[in-house]
Amino acid sequence: MTVALREVFQQLYDHYGPQHWWPGESALEIMVGAVLTQNTNWKNVERAIENLREAGLLEFDALRSIRVEELAELIRPAGYYRQKARRLHNLLEMIHRRYGGSLEEMFATDPQLLRRRLLEVNGIGPETADSILLYAGNLPSFVVDAYTARVFKRHGWIEPDADYHTIQQFCQSSLPCDAALFNEFHALLVRVGKEHCGTRPKCEGCPLANLLPEGGPLGEDRQEAGEA
DNA sequence: GACCAGGCACATC
DNA sequence: GATGTGCATGGT
Numbered sequence: 001m002t003v004a005l006r007e008v009f010q011q012l013y014d015h016y017g018p019q020h021w022w023p024g025e026s027a028l029e030i031m032v033g034a035v036l037t038q039n040t041n042w043k044n045v046e047r048a049i050e051n052l053r054e055a056g057l058l059e060f061d062a063l064r065s066i067r068v069e070e071l072a073e074l075i076r077p078a079g080y081y082r083q084k085a086r087r088l089h090n091l092l093e094m095i096h097r098r099y100g101g102s103l104e105e106m107f108a109t110d111p112q113l114l115r116r117r118l119l120e121v122n123g124i125g126p127e128t129a130d131s132i133l134l135y136a137g138n139l140p141s142f143v144v145d146a147y148t149a150r151v152f153k154r155h156g157w158i159e160p161d162a163d164y165h166t167i168q169q170f171c172q173s174s175l176p177c178d179a180a181l182f183n184e185f186h187a188l189l190v191r192v193g194k195e196h197c198g199t200r201p202k203c204e205g206c207p208l209a210n211l212l213p214e215g216g217p218l219g220e221d222r223q224e225a226g227e228a
Numbered sequence: 229g230a231c232c233a234g235g236c237a238c239a240t241c
Numbered sequence: 242g243a244t245g246t247g248c249a250t251g252g253t
Contacts (some may be wrong), residue, residue, distance in 0.1 A: 021234095022251035038235040044251055079233090087236085125236050131229060145234050193239090199232085 003157045008208065009181070012188035019187035022135035023047075023142065025104045029058050030136040034128050035087050036078040047077035059078035060101045064092040087123025087172040094121050107137035126164045134186070140179040142187045143170040147193025154197055154217040155208065 006184040024030040029049065036045040049058075051074040057063045063071075072085035092101075096115060099106040104113065111133060118129035126144070133141040144167045152158045158170055175181060196206040203209050 034234090037233085039233065039248090040235085041233040041251070043233090077250060080235090080248045081250080083236085085249050086235085123236065127235065131234080131242090147234075186234090194234090 003155070003174075003211065005171065005185075008211065009175075009185050009188065011207050011211075012192055014186065016188055016191055018184060021183060022131070024135075026058065027068070027136040028060055028063070029102075031091065032058070032063075032088060032130050032202075034131040034135070035091065036075060036082055038080070038084070038087075038128060040079050044078050048075040048081075049077065049180075051077070052057050058159035060092070060095070060103070063088070064101070066098060067087065069124050083123070090121045090123050094118075103136070107139065109139060111137075111139045113226045114139075117190050126168075130168070130223060134179060134182055140172075140177045140182050142168050142175075142182050144171070145186070145190065147197060148186065150197045151189055151193050151208070154201060154219075155211055156213045158219065 017034060022030050022033065022049055023046075032174065033049060035046055036048050039160055040139060052058055052063070055074060057066060057071075057074070064228070068085045068089050071088065072081045075081050075084055077087075094103060094117065095103070095106055100107075114137075115129055115133060116197075118124050118132060119126070124132075130141045130143040133139040135141055144164050149158075149162070149167055152167060152170075153162070158167055171182075171185075177186070192206065192208060196208075198203045199216075205214065
């Protein structure tokens with residue numbers, strides 16, 4: 001199955017325009033958001049980040065110094081708050097240990113090496129690591145999220161059982177290696193995914209409707225969406 | 229009241 | 242290696 005991803009991008013961009021991702025005033029704030037948004041609605045993440053802002057904690061040393069239990073209470077609106085407080089703490093400790101707390105230094109290191117180091121942190125998986133690289137560090141690492149996978153599978157551009165790495169390689173090998181492009185494309189995929197590729201597809205008015213396979217969208221697990 | 233949201237780690241088979 | 246489960250809040 002071959003699809004020109006650049007055309008997909010262009011169709012989405014022509015339809016929706018720029019998405020202005022990632023909201024956040026600093027690299028640290030974006031990293032915090034990347035952890036807090038794990039399996040969580042962005043609105044709730046915003047509440048949590050606002051709590052941190054009001055507490056003056058959107059600054060590396062301040063955030064690293066606070067007790068994990070206190071941090072947990074502040075980020076409570078984002079859900080999974082005890083777990084996420086630990087994850088944020090783990091991340092900050094790694095940055096302190098390896099880069100002396102300097103995000104500038106961190107993002108100046110080899111992206112592949114940095115990605116591996118992020119993945120070593122307990123609580124940072126592929127999507128969170130790539131979000132940090134791309135949106136906080138402006139480094140060209142394609143972010144694959146649930147919407148991306150769903151949009152690609154529904155259109156038959158990738159195998160139904162393709163995993164994170166496979167989808168990422170597919171995207172990165174089909175597109176010029178450009179952080180600004182990866183940034184905008186991922187944001188657009190989330191947009192179209194939210195509006196048209198929920199658990200039930202809504203293809204009417206979808207800017208990618210012309211790219212559907214004959215017979216309509218493919219299901220992720222072919223017993224459900226397939227038959228109906 | 230059920231379901232979902234910009235995941236990940238860990239236990240179990 | 243695949244599958245299941247805990248983590249938890251707030252909106253629809």
